[in-house]
Amino acid sequence: MSKFEILKKEEFVPNFYKLDISVPTIARKAKAGQFILVMVDERSEKIPLTLIDWDKEKGTISFIVQELGLSTSKMAFMEEGDSFYSIVGPLGEPAYLENFGTVVVSGGCYGIGATYPIAKRLKELGNHVITIIEAKNENLLYYEEEFKTVSDEVILVTTDGSKGERGHIYDVLEHMIESQQRQIDHIKVIGCNVMMSKVSKLTKEKGAIPTYATVITIMVDGTGMCGSCRLSYDGKTKFACVDGPEFNAHKIDWEEIIHVRNTSYISEETLGLQNFSPECRSLAKYQEKSKEEETS
Amino acid sequence: MKSKDRMKIVFSEMPTQPPQVRAKNFREVPYGYSEEMALQEANRCLNCKKPKCVEGCPVRVPIPEFISLIQEGKFLEAAWKIKERNVLPAVCGRVCPQESQCEEKCVRGKKGKPVGIGNLERFVADYERFSGHIPEPMRVKKNRKKVAIIGSGPSGLTTAGDLIQQGYEVTVYEAFHLGGGVLVYGIPEFRLPKSVVQYEIQNLENSGVKFVYDSVIGRVRSIDELFSEDGYDAVYIGVGAGLPVFMNIPGENLQGVYSANEYLTRSNLMKAYLYPDYDTPLLTGKNVVVVGGGNVAMDSARTALRLDAKNVYIVYRRSREQMPARLEEVHHAEEEGIQFKLLSSPVEIMGDEKGRIESIRCQRYELGEPDKSGRARPVPIEGDYFELTTDLIIIAIGNKANPLITMTTPDLEVNKWGNIVTDELGRTSKPFVYAGGDIVTGAATVISAMGAGRRSAMAIHEDLFPTTEEITESFMIPKEILELKHVAIYPKSVYLRVNLVNVSEKELDQVKIRISHVHDFFETTMFEKTVPQWSPGEEHEIDCPRIDKSEKEYLITINDLHGKIMSKIIVAEDVKK
Numbered sequence A: 001m002s003k004f005e006i007l008k009k010e011e012f013v014p015n016f017y018k019l020d021i022s023v024p025t026i027a028r029k030a031k032a033g034q035f036i037l038v039m040v041d042e043r044s045e046k047i048p049l050t051l052i053d054w055d056k057e058k059g060t061i062s063f064i065v066q067e068l069g070l071s072t073s074k075m076a077f078m079e080e081g082d083s084f085y086s087i088v089g090p091l092g093e094p095a096y097l098e099n100f101g102t103v104v105v106s107g108g109c110y111g112i113g114a115t116y117p118i119a120k121r122l123k124e125l126g127n128h129v130i131t132i133i134e135a136k137n138e139n140l141l142y143y144e145e146e147f148k149t150v151s152d153e154v155i156l157v158t159t160d161g162s163k164g165e166r167g168h169i170y171d172v173l174e175h176m177i178e179s180q181q182r183q184i185d186h187i188k189v190i191g192c193n194v195m196m197s198k199v200s201k202l203t204k205e206k207g208a209i210p211t212y213a214t215v216i217t218i219m220v221d222g223t224g225m226c227g228s229c230r231l232s233y234d235g236k237t238k239f240a241c242v243d244g245p246e247f248n249a250h251k252i253d254w255e256e257i258i259h260v261r262n263t264s265y266i267s268e269e270t271l272g273l274q275n276f277s278p279e280c281r282s283l284a285k286y287q288e289k290s291k292e293e294e295t296s
Numbered sequence B: 001m002k003s004k005d006r007m008k009i010v011f012s013e014m015p016t017q018p019p020q021v022r023a024k025n026f027r028e029v030p031y032g033y034s035e036e037m038a039l040q041e042a043n044r045c046l047n048c049k050k051p052k053c054v055e056g057c058p059v060r061v062p063i064p065e066f067i068s069l070i071q072e073g074k075f076l077e078a079a080w081k082i083k084e085r086n087v088l089p090a091v092c093g094r095v096c097p098q099e100s101q102c103e104e105k106c107v108r109g110k111k112g113k114p115v116g117i118g119n120l121e122r123f124v125a126d127y128e129r130f131s132g133h134i135p136e137p138m139r140v141k142k143n144r145k146k147v148a149i150i151g152s153g154p155s156g157l158t159t160a161g162d163l164i165q166q167g168y169e170v171t172v173y174e175a176f177h178l179g180g181g182v183l184v185y186g187i188p189e190f191r192l193p194k195s196v197v198q199y200e201i202q203n204l205e206n207s208g209v210k211f212v213y214d215s216v217i218g219r220v221r222s223i224d225e226l227f228s229e230d231g232y233d234a235v236y237i238g239v240g241a242g243l244p245v246f247m248n249i250p251g252e253n254l255q256g257v258y259s260a261n262e263y264l265t266r267s268n269l270m271k272a273y274l275y276p277d278y279d280t281p282l283l284t285g286k287n288v289v290v291v292g293g294g295n296v297a298m299d300s301a302r303t304a305l306r307l308d309a310k311n312v313y314i315v316y317r318r319s320r321e322q323m324p325a326r327l328e329e330v331h332h333a334e335e336e337g338i339q340f341k342l343l344s345s346p347v348e349i350m351g352d353e354k355g356r357i358e359s360i361r362c363q364r365y366e367l368g369e370p371d372k373s374g375r376a377r378p379v380p381i382e383g384d385y386f387e388l389t390t391d392l393i394i395i396a397i398g399n400k401a402n403p404l405i406t407m408t409t410p411d412l413e414v415n416k417w418g419n420i421v422t423d424e425l426g427r428t429s430k431p432f433v434y435a436g437g438d439i440v441t442g443a444a445t446v447i448s449a450m451g452a453g454r455r456s457a458m459a460i461h462e463d464l465f466p467t468t469e470e471i472t473e474s475f476m477i478p479k480e481i482l483e484l485k486h487v488a489i490y491p492k493s494v495y496l497r498v499n500l501v502n503v504s505e506k507e508l509d510q511v512k513i514r515i516s517h518v519h520d521f522f523e524t525t526m527f528e529k530t531v532p533q534w535s536p537g538e539e540h541e542i543d544c545p546r547i548d549k550s551e552k553e554y555l556i557t558i559n560d561l562h563g564k565i566m567s568k569i570i571v572a573e574d575v576k577k
Helices: A022-029 A070-075 A111-124 A146-148 A170-179 A192-206 A254-259 A264-277 A278-295 B002-009 B034-041 B063-071 B076-084 B089-094 B117-130 B154-164 B194-206 B223-228 B262-268 B295-306 B327-336 B402-410 B444-462
Strands: A006-013 A016-022 A035-039 A049-054 A059-068 A086-092 A103-109 A128-137 A153-158 A186-190 A210-216 A229-234 A236-239 A244-249 B148-149 B169-173 B210-211 B234-237 B240-242 B257-259 B287-291 B311-315 B339-341 B346-353 B358-371 B377-389 B392-395 B399-401 B433-435 B482-490 B493-500 B511-520 B522-533 B539-544 B555-559 B563-571
Touching: A016 A070, A022 A049, A022 A086, A022 B234, A035 A070, A049 A111, A059 A070, A070 B287, A086 B346, A103 A111, A103 A170, A111 A128, A111 A146, A146 A153, A153 B482, A170 A192, A170 A278, A170 B223, A186 A192, A192 A210, A192 A254, A229 A254, B034 B063, B034 B076, B034 B117, B063 B117, B076 B117, B076 B493, B076 B555, B089 B117, B089 B194, B089 B444, B148 B154, B148 B402, B154 B169, B154 B194, B154 B444, B194 B210, B223 B234, B234 B444, B240 B262, B257 B262, B257 B399, B262 B295, B262 B392, B287 B295, B287 B377, B295 B311, B295 B327, B295 B392, B311 B346, B339 B555, B346 B377, B433 B444
Parallel strands: A103 A128, A103 A186, A128 A153, A186 A210, B148 B169, B148 B234, B169 B210, B234 B433, B257 B392, B287 B311, B287 B392, B311 B339
Antiparallel strands: A006 A016, A016 A059, A035 A049, A035 A086, A049 A059, A210 A244, A229 A236, B240 B399, B346 B358, B358 B377, B482 B493, B493 B539, B511 B522, B511 B555, B555 B563
């Protein structure tokens, strides 16, 4: 088995792949909430991906890739038996986990997978775990069965209402908080920045329920050396790669993250995709459009 | 050649790419000396009896010796002579601040230009590399001790090079996918071609050093685990400074503001300057502002210029004379058209509604009273501001200590800035853990990091093989084999009569006697003699013409055929009678 070899690749919903890779050193040390930096080949960018599972005995790690930018498109083209050029990890501080009581674990889009190890560990710690997962439509929802094994309740949400509740995570949360059926002691949220910022705003206003968000920014080295991942937190500059990636959501300057920090390379990324392959050109256009929508 | 004739030879100016050409490419700026130029420059060296240049060198390269070899046309031998003290000559010839080290001390500099020591070092190192005459790695008997080195920058590579030659099993852990540390992520191609670094790492690999990439120690392994699980006997931390300092002014998190670390790492390590052939993007600007006055600021400014900037400004708080950058870099930057805004410091960065930077506001400064360091303190002039239109800002005002290792090693003592506290030889508060380079001193030079690496290698060896009766390794011979019979000090030489005792005839088959001066833990070889056969009990006379009798103490070393040290004796003032 060569270094960083793909043992298993699975496209479980369109454009979402789960990859199992052999990296015993990382599998041995990984903790829920940590991430890795991946380079597909020697010309690739380093991109951060959250670990969703690992097996100490087999020496494997798993992560989910959403085919979106150049690197993730390259990954989508990789096959079982192919190897990555570089994988560094586990990076970042593990998530803040203890027996809080009742915990809502929520994940949207690519954040659904990243939520899994956190729910699993919270359940092990004796929490009452309520999982909420969100996607655009029924076809993009995944991991429902896996979540059922590590949660006391699983709530599905789709934007178009094709499965589960209609709307977004914050709509479900708002309903839960207002109906007062159950006291919520702690909330975890992982997903796109806009969604996380809305959850943060809601829980801050509705009784300041402790809410922790996982912020995966643009990164280069993952060791705090470059400052690419810096964000304003409680009036101070923090580095997502060494201080995070999980932060108290109420102290994060979400405006800055959404409008400034994470949109730096849209035009470059689009060019990179166009150069990669003709098939990706349409994807590039789609991506540029959706990012514009997200930021506007 | 007589000294008078040597004095007449003029300095060989280093040929370089013309500024207007090189400002548009990433090829190396100086072309390097030709053989003729190297010979001419070497012949300017007066071969001083008391070589001051060596004192200026943090690793004590035997400068007059290697230059003499160039004078004789023995270029390869000259390179190997340097390598006795410095494992990275091709790197140091390019990036050392010679003007404040060896060349500053050169007597020829008192009147005119000093000998181009850096240029000559570069020449012989390149000559060796291109000749393909790679010296066979020394065959060293393994001593069964394992050392882990964290970080493959200049200090880590030096420690690795020194320890492998003493028989250690050496493993270097590197966080990135390529080795070299700051030499690959920080210093651009036009100043230090990456093939040079790659070659040096290859040499270390050939001699047995193991490199493990993609490994962030502190995360994938703690220092304690390196000892308990991987069975290392010692750990050297050479991880560099690596935590960028920002200015804490409004607008610093806007799009288009980089730390120099990020800008240079993207460009150099991730090869963003070759985008889109390589995937990592890098924002480019038409009007680029670089804040800072060190080598990193010069490197960032000159990189931006090569990536099609129209105007590149360096904004620096102090005056030109106070810039910490290497003289040659400031000179090259200026030639290429970098514009200097001296005695100025940014106060605010302004952006548009999309979060992209538009301009930077700076305040003018004047020089006031000297501060603690003796440099005139820059004082802001009230109400005197100016604004620069800009679409890219690079902050190059230094680095703090990266906390990743100290955070995960609570018993490692750090100072209030987070730098690891060590003794002179790099010993930390934790047994068998050593540290050196920027993580100890704060941001400094490549060569001083190499010096620290060398000192730690000595400490590791001293601690793992203490020179007492406890030594069990068969090849180690107790140091009491050298008996000093007579010492005489003459005006121009020192005479010694020595006797070897307690050794078998076999062990004395061809021994090498070396006499050195010791300064700050560095040995400068002053005399070397090979004795083909030395019978036990036989007295030998050694006349050392180059010994400096003003020295308080000197070191006599006896090496066997394989270069293994058999005995070391320090002769101090009181026995010189």
